[in-house]
Amino acid sequence: MTTNTMAAGAGAYDTHQQRSRAAQWRADKWMMVGVFFMGTAVLGLIGLPFFLRGLSLQMRAQKAGFTVRPIMVTLIGYLVAVDSALNSLGWALDLIGNHTLLARVFLMAWGNMFDGGYFWHYNELWIGGASAPGEKAWVVALLPLMFSMRIAAAIAFLQMKRWGQQWLVVTCWFGVIAWAGYVTNMTIFADVRYAGVVFPVVGWWLYDIFYITPFLAIPYLHTVNREIFSD
Amino acid sequence: MKNPVISEQDRRRRRSMIVFQIVAYGFLLTMFLIQLHMASVRNW
């Protein structure tokens, strides 16, 4: 009798796990499509409904009793990916594509409106791109290093891998350093950044404040029950 | 606070996270206020 029920239990457990995984994957497919579009900036509004549909699918699966990923893990993982993608887009334009029409119209327009660092003496350095004091160093340090690491960590985090959680902790603390250093640099060379700009100071802060993802992720990453992540 | 069965460790962890948030946002706010002050003085 015991063996029978145990076998049946194990079978039911397996089915449950399988159906949970299927439900999660179904939700993830919607969210991945959404995040792909949201990461391109221009097509973001196309992506948002996809993402929200995926999120609601996941919530529904959770209510139905399936073991799916916690909502917070999903939100943080995908938001970190979107944040990194948007940052990478702008900075890849500055680092590699600084003589494209796209950069010389939209990056210049953005710089002229919010941050003179992306207008002042632009494309005058031998390497091209932003010439504001210190700016190029931040671009090089953050784009190929921090943001690429953070995207990798976010993917592993979404897969509920332990290293994903750990590396998200590491790269989010990177993010705090980046914010602190970057903003201090802007404050010190404020004349270059804000003189002759359409919306100085308030414009930049309103535009950029929504990139504080790491500040919101860190408290969660340090207080989540680590048992839910697997090796 | 509401829940009396929170362990001492969790209490400390929560406090340190709240302190972190206050310090981090406080730093950003300080920088913002400095820049705002500069904006009012320097006629950008």
Add this chain to the structure above:
Amino acid sequence: MKDSAKELQPGTTAAFAGMHQWLQRGLIVCLVALVLEGALTFPLLAIWYGWPTLSLQQICSEFEKIRFNDESRECKYPYPLFAPAEGAGQTTAQDTWGIQPRPLYQRVEFRGLIHRRDARLARLAAAAAAGAGERAEQPAPAPARPVAAPQPPQN
């Protein structure tokens, strides 16, 4: 609150339920804001700086003229690969130099690049007309174009 244990997400213990709830709200705000920003930035910037009256390349040219304070500059596109940076060695940009350099270019008003371009074209047309008038009695000096209407690029 008694049933909160049932509602708690995996990974969230009772001690941090409130904190995680707040963080979740913040995350959703950031996500929606980033998406809206990303979607609106390009079209709104384009409109502010004069598109579609000005083509993207014309906007690019106006930016270059402002940046390097040199009305003769044009935005080369496509820019030759491996050529030196477009601004390399320029000597025209205006700054108050010092330990805190300060640019002297002026703020661009809403669709100000259009007026800027029109004014320049009018200046050039007037100069050309004056030049033609001096040169001898030509069959009517190049008529001053109605510069208010957008013209195709003159170059």
